[in-house]
Amino acid sequence: MASFNLTVLPGDGIGPEVTNEGIKVLKAVGEKFGHNFNLKYDLIGGIAIDETGEALTKDCLKLCKKSDAVLLGAVGGPKWDDPQASVRPEDGLLALRKGMGLFANLRPVKVFPMLVDSTNLKPDVIMGVDLIFVRELTGGLYFGRPKKRWRTSRGRRAVDSMVYSEQEIERIVRVGFELARTRRKHLISVDKANVLESSRLWRQVAIEVSEDYPDVELEHMLVDACSMRLIQNPTYLDVLVTENTFGDILTDEASMLAGSMGMLPSASLAGVPQDGVKIPGMYEPIHGSAPRRAGLDMANPCALILSAAMMLRYSLGLPEEAKSIEQAVDRVLEEGYRTYDIVAEGQKKVGTRQMGDLIAARV
Numbered sequence: 001m002a003s004f005n006l007t008v009l010p011g012d013g014i015g016p017e018v019t020n021e022g023i024k025v026l027k028a029v030g031e032k033f034g035h036n037f038n039l040k041y042d043l044i045g046g047i048a049i050d051e052t053g054e055a056l057t058k059d060c061l062k063l064c065k066k067s068d069a070v071l072l073g074a075v076g077g078p079k080w081d082d083p084q085a086s087v088r089p090e091d092g093l094l095a096l097r098k099g100m101g102l103f104a105n106l107r108p109v110k111v112f113p114m115l116v117d118s119t120n121l122k123p124d125v126i127m128g129v130d131l132i133f134v135r136e137l138t139g140g141l142y143f144g145r146p147k148k149r150w151r152t153s154r155g156r157r158a159v160d161s162m163v164y165s166e167q168e169i170e171r172i173v174r175v176g177f178e179l180a181r182t183r184r185k186h187l188i189s190v191d192k193a194n195v196l197e198s199s200r201l202w203r204q205v206a207i208e209v210s211e212d213y214p215d216v217e218l219e220h221m222l223v224d225a226c227s228m229r230l231i232q233n234p235t236y237l238d239v240l241v242t243e244n245t246f247g248d249i250l251t252d253e254a255s256m257l258a259g260s261m262g263m264l265p266s267a268s269l270a271g272v273p274q275d276g277v278k279i280p281g282m283y284e285p286i287h288g289s290a291p292r293r294a295g296l297d298m299a300n301p302c303a304l305i306l307s308a309a310m311m312l313r314y315s316l317g318l319p320e321e322a323k324s325i326e327q328a329v330d331r332v333l334e335e336g337y338r339t340y341d342i343v344a345e346g347q348k349k350v351g352t353r354q355m356g357d358l359i360a361a362r363v
C-alpha cells in the first residue's frame with residue numbers, strides 16, 4: 001500500500017469547505033486504488049494571522065517542505081484588507097511560493113462542453129478551448145529588488161523591479177516545452193520584447209532553449225496581442241509560457257473562457273514536469289476565498305477537487321488516479337448537477353457537500 005504525506009492548508013472564506021470536499025474525493029481514490037494519504041492540517045492566510053500573528057509560520061513552511069505535496073483552499077477576506085496592515089493574508093501565499101521554490105505555476109483552462117452556455121462569450125468562440133498557462137511564479141515584479149516607496153523633495157516615489165536571470169527564464173521555458181511535447185507541440189512565449197529589456201532576454205533564452213526541442217514549434221507573442229487573442233481566437237492557443245505579472249493578468253482573463261472560476265485548478269511546482277518524475281508542489285483553485293459565500297454550503301468545490309487531481313499527477317506520480325477524478329467531475333456535470341455559479345434552467349442545483357459526495361461516489 002503506497003503512503004503519501006500531504007499538508008492541507010484550508011485557509012479562509014470558502015477555503016475550508018471546498019478543501020473538505022477535496023479530501024473526501026482523495027479518500028475515495030485511496031479506497032479504490034489502495035493508497036493511504038496521511039493528512040497534516042496547518043494554517044495560512046487570515047486565520048494564521050489571527051492565531052499566530054503571521055500569514056505563514058516557519059513551522060508551517062517546514063511542514064510543507066517535508067510533505068509530498070500541499071493542498072491549499074484560499075486566503076484573504078475583508079477582515080484583513082486594511083491597506084495599513086503590516087501583514088496581509090496574501091503574504092502567506094507569496095512566502096509559501098518563494099519558500100518552497102515553486103517557480104512554475106500551471107493554470108489549465110478547459111471549456112467543459114456542457115458548460116459552454118454559462119459563459120459571457122459566444123459558444124462558437126470558446127467551444128473546444130483547452131489551453132494551459134505556464135506562469136513564472138517566484139521572480140519578476142513580485143520579488144525583484146529594489147522594491148520600495150520613499151519621499152523626495154518633489155513628492156513621493158515608488159519602484160518595483162522586473163528582474164530575471166537567464167537561469168530563471170531557462171527553467172520556466174523548459175516547463176513550457178516539456179508540456180508542449182505532451183500536447184499539440186506548439187509553445188507560445190509571451191513577452192513585451194518591443195519595450196522591455198527583461199523581455200528581450202526572455203525571448204533570447206527561449207530561442208536558445210528551443211534548440212533542445214526541435215519537435216516543438218516556438219512562437220513569440222507580445223502580451224498585449226495575447227490578451228486580445230485570448231478572447232478573439234482562444235482555440236488557437238495551446239501551451240503559453242510567460243513571466244509572473246503577465247501571467248497573473250492573462251490567467252484571470254483566460255479563466256473567463258471557462259465561465260466560472262469555480263471550475264479551474266492550478267499547480268505550483270518546484271521542478272520541470274517530466275514523465276515518471278515526482279515534483280514537490282502546491283495545489284490550489286484559481287478562485288479566491290469568496291467571503292460572502294462562506295459557510296453557506298454554496299461554493300463550487302470542483303476547482304479544488306481538480307487541483308487534487310493535478311497533485312496526484314505531478315507530485316505523487318499517480319496519473320491513472322488523477323484521471324479517475326477528472327472523469328468523475330465530467331460525469332457529474334454530464335448528469336446535470338450544478339453548483340449555483342454554473343447552474344442553468346432545467347439542471348439540478350446542488351450545494352458544496354452534495355457536489356463532493358457525487359464526485360467521490362463516481363471516482
Ligand code: IPM
Pocket residue numbers: 090093094248
Ligand atoms: C493569484 C493571485 C495572487 C497573485 C495574489 C493573491 C497574491 O492573484 O494567484 O493569481 O497575484 O499571484
Ligand code: MN
Pocket residue numbers: 248249252
Ligand atoms: Mn491573480
